[in-house]
Amino acid sequence: MRNGGDNRGRLLLISLIVTSLFLITLDLRGVQVIDGLRSGSQTALSPVQSAAATVFRPVGNFFSDITRLGRTRGEIEKLKADNEKLRQSLINRTIADAELLELKSVLDLAGIAKYRVVAAKVISLGSTSSFAQTISIDAGTNDGVKENMTVITGLGLVGVVKKSYPNSALVQLASDSAFRVGARVAGSQQIGILSGQGTSKAVLQLLDNQTTLKVGDVILARGSQNNRPFVPGVPIGEVTSVDNAAGAVTQTADVKLFVNFSTLSVVAVVVGSPKSDPRDALVPKGPIPIPVPTVTIYATPSGSPKP
Amino acid sequence: MFARRFLISFPIFAIVYLIQESIVSQFRIFGGGVSLFLIFALLWSALGTPELGALTGFGAGLLMDLSQTTSGPMGQWTLIMILAGFSISYLGYGDDNFRGNPISLVVIVAIAVPLTRFAYLIIGLMFGSELGSTLQIFISLFSSTLWTVAVVPLLMPFVTRIHSALFEAESRG
Numbered sequence: 001m002r003n004g005g006d007n008r009g010r011l012l013l014i015s016l017i018v019t020s021l022f023l024i025t026l027d028l029r030g031v032q033v034i035d036g037l038r039s040g041s042q043t044a045l046s047p048v049q050s051a052a053a054t055v056f057r058p059v060g061n062f063f064s065d066i067t068r069l070g071r072t073r074g075e076i077e078k079l080k081a082d083n084e085k086l087r088q089s090l091i092n093r094t095i096a097d098a099e100l101l102e103l104k105s106v107l108d109l110a111g112i113a114k115y116r117v118v119a120a121k122v123i124s125l126g127s128t129s130s131f132a133q134t135i136s137i138d139a140g141t142n143d144g145v146k147e148n149m150t151v152i153t154g155l156g157l158v159g160v161v162k163k164s165y166p167n168s169a170l171v172q173l174a175s176d177s178a179f180r181v182g183a184r185v186a187g188s189q190q191i192g193i194l195s196g197q198g199t200s201k202a203v204l205q206l207l208d209n210q211t212t213l214k215v216g217d218v219i220l221a222r223g224s225q226n227n228r229p230f231v232p233g234v235p236i237g238e239v240t241s242v243d244n245a246a247g248a249v250t251q252t253a254d255v256k257l258f259v260n261f262s263t264l265s266v267v268a269v270v271v272g273s274p275k276s277d278p279r280d281a282l283v284p285k286g287p288i289p290i291p292v293p294t295v296t297i298y299a300t301p302s303g304s305p306k307p
Numbered sequence: 308m309f310a311r312r313f314l315i316s317f318p319i320f321a322i323v324y325l326i327q328e329s330i331v332s333q334f335r336i337f338g339g340g341v342s343l344f345l346i347f348a349l350l351w352s353a354l355g356t357p358e359l360g361a362l363t364g365f366g367a368g369l370l371m372d373l374s375q376t377t378s379g380p381m382g383q384w385t386l387i388m389i390l391a392g393f394s395i396s397y398l399g400y401g402d403d404n405f406r407g408n409p410i411s412l413v414v415i416v417a418i419a420v421p422l423t424r425f426a427y428l429i430i431g432l433m434f435g436s437e438l439g440s441t442l443q444i445f446i447s448l449f450s451s452t453l454w455t456v457a458v459v460p461l462l463m464p465f466v467t468r469i470h471s472a473l474f475e476a477e478s479r480g
Contacts, residue, residue, distance in 0.1 A: 009358045016365045016389045023372075023382025028434070034381045041373040045328055052329035059333070 095265070102266040105154020112281055113233055116272030117152070118143045122264045123168065133176035133198065135159075137267060140167045148229035150221070150270040155284075156235035156258040157181070157221055158267050169269070174236065175200060175261050181230055182222035185213065186283045191222055194236060194255060202237060202255045213242045213253045218283050231270050233278035258284070315473055316351070317366060323347045324370045332376070341454035342420070344371065346462060349419045352392035353399055353412055354470045364392025379431045387430065391423045409463055417455040421448040 027034045103119055110117040120139035139145045141164050151158040151171045159179065163170040172179055179196035183204055190213070192206040204219060217239040223232025237255040244251065327344035334340060348367035352360035368388030372381045395415060399405045406412070425448060 012358050013361050013389070013393055016361055017386065020365070020368065020382045020386035020389060023385060024380050024434075025382075027381035038373055038381065045325070048325060049329045049332075053333055056330050056333040 099266045102154060106152060106266065106268045107154075109152060109154050109156075109282060110268055110270070113231075113278040114274045115152075115231060115268075115270045117268035118145055118271050119266060119268050120145070120169075121266055125262075125264070132178065133173040133196070133261070134162070135171045135173060135261075135264060135267075137169050137171060137269070138167065139269060140165045140169050142166050143269075144271045145169045145269045146271075150227075150229060150231045150234060151267050152234055152270060153259055153264065153267050155260075156237070156282075157230075158259055158261075158264065160229040161269060171267070173261050174202065174257055174259065181236065182224065183219045183236060184222045184232075185211075186218040186220050186235075186280045192250075194219060200257055200261070201240070202257055204239070204253045204255050206251045206253075209250045211251070213239055213251055215239055215242060217253075219255050220280070220282065223277065227270075227273045231273040233280070233282050235282050235284055316363065319469060320344075320348070320351075320363075320366055320370060328374060341458055342451070343458065343462075345420055345423065346416060346455055346458055347466065348388065349391060349395055349416050349423070350412065350459065350462060350466050351470060353395045353415060353419075354406065354467065355396050355474070357393050357397040357400055360392040360394075360396025361389050362392075363396075364388035364390070367392070379427070379436060380434060383430060383434065384427065387423055387427050391419060391426070395419050409460070412463060413456060413459045416459050417452050420455045421452045424448060424451060 023034065099121070106117070106119070109115075118139050120137035120143075122135050123138045124136040135158075137145075137151075145161060145164050147161050147164050149161045151161060157174050159171045159173040159176070160181075161169050162172045174181065174194075174196055175198060176196045177198040179202075181194050182191065183194040184191050188211070190206055190208060190211045192204050194202050194204045196202050204213075206213065219236045219239065221230045221232060221234040221236055224230045235258055237257040239253045240256045241254045242251065243253065323344055327342065331341065331343045344367065348363060351367075352363045355363065365385060365388065368382075368385030371377060371384035371388065372379075377384060398415065399411070404411075428444065
């Protein structure tokens with residue numbers, strides 16, 4: 001065999017080669033038996049492979065990770081960075097959505113009253129150097145924002161511009177204890193002075209002792225001369241309790257302010273207003289009562305039985 | 308006698324094939340992994356006569372053709388393995404110095420593995436298979452050589468013992 005082999009060896013080799021070529025020919029011609037052989041072997045082998053995968057895959061992954069250690073670490077770092085970017089963009093998107101909603105509501109309010117407004121973002125809340133309740137906004141004199149202008153949101157009065165800089169302004173909030181605004185009870189001509197209390201509630205003191213307040217009354221800004229510092233008709237809050245103390249010269253009431261000052265992000269500064277007072281047009285709509293269906297049953301007496 | 312020897316070898320090859328397909332294939336290592344079955348078949352062939360080498364190649368090739376990872380037509384591996392099994396056993400047949408030296412076996416199998424795979428690639432090309440990236444082919448062939456060099460010394464004691472136990476007992480019988 002070393003020098004060519006005997007005839008039997010040659011014959012065996014040739015017959016094996018011919019068999020393999022025969023198999024190739026059959027497979028290339030698409031004979032079903034060949035496909036059946038492969039699929040049959042896979043059917044028999046797949047349960048074993050599944051079991052082995054369960055047992056050995058962690059080991060395999062370990063070896064795979066060892067060989068790809070540098071790349072894997074790089075991929076993890078890249079994915080972490082991507083994840084952080086996506087998380088940040090999601091947060092930004094959520095913030096943008098909330099701001100858009102606020103902006104829409106404030107523009108709706110301004111649109112009803114025909115106020116000319118400059119929208120602004122709140123860039124800082126409060127002050128660590130004083131006890132005054134203020135916010136800073138990113139609109140200033142360059143945008144037409146001046147001192148003593150009314151600041152509103154979609155819910156109502158936020159405060160008044162106290163200081164104006166070229167690109168920012170300081171706003172005194174309605175909740176500040178030094179804040180005072182002339183107020184009017186919606187639906188009537190009762191007027192008073194609303195004072196901030198440093199909380200989400202303010203106190204309204206009526207000027208007239210002939211009138212009475214009720215819980216649920218809506219309080220609006222009365223407006224100032226030349227509409228500064230306050231434009232008329234801006235909703236301020238709702239009466240939550242009335243002090244009917246005997247001997248008091250005038251009636252006082254606690255007012256829950258409409259605006260939530262801790263979540264302010266977008267506000268509008270009223271830079272111009274129409275000459276006409278919007279009156280009660282800006283009073284927030286109360287909840288629409290849900291009609292309760294009633295069923296009326298008519299009982300018709302049947303004919304009395306004859307004795 | 309060849310047929311009987313072939314039939315005796317078959318269960319061993321079936322077990323190694325099962326290990327290859329179910330366990331070794333789970334490991335994704337450098338260069339596309341190691342083909343334990345191919346190494347085993349070539350090592351087994353190197354230890355036998357040319358006729359037995361061709362028969363071993365035929366059986367091993369048939370099993371390799373049945374693998375789901377095979378992309379070529381049925382019979383392609385069979386053809387390659389017949390030639391590889393015959394050639395590797397023909398080279399060492401009658402030369403006890405060659406067969407008795409483990410380093411010679413490691414070297415010849417380490418050369419035969421990438422050559423066999425390269426021959427499979429060329430014949431696949433003739434049958435219309437996609438060639439793929441040349442660099443990837445080179446890396447795969449090079450790494451298969453390295454893996455063979457690493458695996459053959461570990462596998463050789465078992466293969467030689469089983470081989471001699473089976474065929475020497477058969478010869479004595």
